[in-house]
Amino acid sequence: MRRIYLDNTATTPLAPEAFDAMKPFLTEKFGNPSSIHSFGRETRSAIDESREQIAGLMGTKPGEIYFVSCGTEANNFALKGYSSKMRERGKDHIITSKTEHHSILETCEHLENNGFQISYLNVDEFGMIDPDDVRRSINSRTGLISIMHANNETGTINRIKAVSGIARDSGVIFHTDAVQSFGKIPVDVDELGVDMLSISAHKFYGPKGIGVLYISSGIEIERLLHGGGQERGKRAGTENIAYAVGLAKAAELICGERASENKRISDLKNQMIKILKEQFPFILFNGNPAESLPNVVNISFDSRKINIDGEALLMNLDLAGIAVSSGSACTSGSIKPSHVLIAMGRDIDTAKASIRFSLGRSTTMDDIEYTMDVLQNIVKRIGVIKG
Ligand SMILES: Cc1ncc(COP(=O)(O)O)c(C=O)c1O
Missing domain, CATH: 3.40.640.10 (Type I PLP-dependent aspartate aminotransferase-like (Major domain))
Structure with a gap:
C-alpha cells in the first residue's frame, strides 16, 4: 500500500x-x-x-x-x-x-x-x-x-x-x-x-x-x-x-536548504489549499493565512454545515496509508478538543472535526493530489451534510 x-x-x-x-x-x-x-x-x-x-x-x-x-x-x-x-x-x-x-x-x-x-x-x-x-x-x-x-x-x-x-x-x-x-x-x-x-x-x-x-x-x-x-x-x-x-x-x-525548500513546500501548501477550497465548501482554515509556517495546513469541518467525526477521519486516512494528526486528543478515555482551536474560538464539535497536515522533505505534489482525492472519498462516505 x-x-x-x-x-x-x-x-x-x-x-x-x-x-x-x-x-x-x-x-x-x-x-x-x-x-x-x-x-x-x-x-x-x-x-x-x-x-x-x-x-x-x-x-x-x-x-x-x-x-x-x-x-x-x-x-x-x-x-x-x-x-x-x-x-x-x-x-x-x-x-x-x-x-x-x-x-x-x-x-x-x-x-x-x-x-x-x-x-x-x-x-x-x-x-x-x-x-x-x-x-x-x-x-x-x-x-x-x-x-x-x-x-x-x-x-x-x-x-x-x-x-x-x-x-x-x-x-x-x-x-x-x-x-x-x-x-x-x-x-x-x-x-x-x-x-x-x-x-x-x-x-x-x-x-x-x-x-x-x-x-x-x-x-x-x-x-x-x-x-x-x-x-x-x-x-x-x-x-x-x-x-x-x-x-x-x-x-x-535544514538551515542551508531553507530558502529553496520553503519555496517548494509553500507551492505544495498553496496547491493543497486551492484544492481544499474548491472541493470542500464546508471547511474552515485554522491559523494565520499570512503569518504561518510554510508546511502546516490545519482545517476544521464546520459543525454548522457538516457532521463528521475527526477521529474517524484520521483512522480512515490511516487505513488508506496517509498519516496526519487530528485536532483532538484522547485523555482518560474521552476525546478532548484541541486547546489551541478552542482558544481561537472554534466550537467544540468543529474543533473535534479538525485535521492537521504537515508537509516535509519527502512530500511531493503527487502526494498532495492523491491525499486530496482520498480525503474527498472519505468525506463522501462518513460525512453528513446538514440542511
Ligand atoms: C511547540 C512545541 N514545543 C515543545 C515540544 C516538545 O518537544 P519534544 O517532543 O522534543 O519534547 C513540541 C513537540 O511537539 C512542540 O511542538
Whole structure:
C-alpha cells in the first residue's frame, strides 16, 4: 500500500547525513568528554564543535548553548530554572499564552501550584497573541514571559520581536519556544531579542532525544540536574555526544536548504489549499493565512454545515496509508478538543472535526493530489451534510 507521511510537525525522519555523522560516536569514538586522555579529547572536541555549529546557526555564542534531552526539557528548564531565581528577587508572576505546547502549560500549572501567579493570554481568531496584551499584563511582580514562536497545531507565527521589545523595556526576561520554527523560518536570538529559546532536533530531521536551550549569558538560572560539571554545571550528566553531533548536522542541513525548500513546500501548501477550497465548501482554515509556517495546513469541518467525526477521519486516512494528526486528543478515555482551536474560538464539535497536515522533505505534489482525492472519498462516505 502507498504510504504518505503528512505529520512532520509531530516528528521527522533522521536525515541520512546526520546518521552518518553520528555513527562513529555510537561505535569507535566512545570516550567520556570529561576524560583528559586522547579518547576523551576526541569526543570533547566533537561536542565543542557541535555546540559552536548550533550557536553559529542561532546567532549566539557556544557558552550560551545548553544541550538537553528534548524540547519538553528545554521548556521545563527555562521556566522552572528561571522562576526559582526570580522568586529570590520578589518576582512571582509569569505571562504565557493559552495556545502554548503542553510542556509550557503544564509547567506553568506546576508553578501555579507552587505559589506563582500565571497570566494565560488570549489569542485572536488566527491564534496570535497581541503584544499590547503582554504590555498590559506586566506588573511589578512579573519576572518572566514565555510566548511560543510558531504554533505546533496551526503554524501561526507570533510577533516575537514586538514582545521581546516590551519585555526588555520592562526589565522582564523573555523565553520563546522555537521548537516548530527552527529550520523553517529564521531563528536568530539577537534578531528576535530573546533571553532564552528552546529547540528540539527531531523536528528538523535530527535524532529524537536531544534539544537545546539557549540561555543568554548573564541570566541566572537554577541548575536542572545536580552532579558533575557538564553544561557549565547547569545540567549534569555525561554528554550525549552522538546526538549532539546529529543535531548540529541536521541543523546545518535544514538551515542551508531553507530558502529553496520553503519555496517548494509553500507551492505544495498553496496547491493543497486551492484544492481544499474548491472541493470542500464546508471547511474552515485554522491559523494565520499570512503569518504561518510554510508546511502546516490545519482545517476544521464546520459543525454548522457538516457532521463528521475527526477521529474517524484520521483512522480512515490511516487505513488508506496517509498519516496526519487530528485536532483532538484522547485523555482518560474521552476525546478532548484541541486547546489551541478552542482558544481561537472554534466550537467544540468543529474543533473535534479538525485535521492537521504537515508537509516535509519527502512530500511531493503527487502526494498532495492523491491525499486530496482520498480525503474527498472519505468525506463522501462518513460525512453528513446538514440542511
Ligand atoms: C511547540 C512545541 N514545543 C515543545 C515540544 C516538545 O518537544 P519534544 O517532543 O522534543 O519534547 C513540541 C513537540 O511537539 C512542540 O511542538
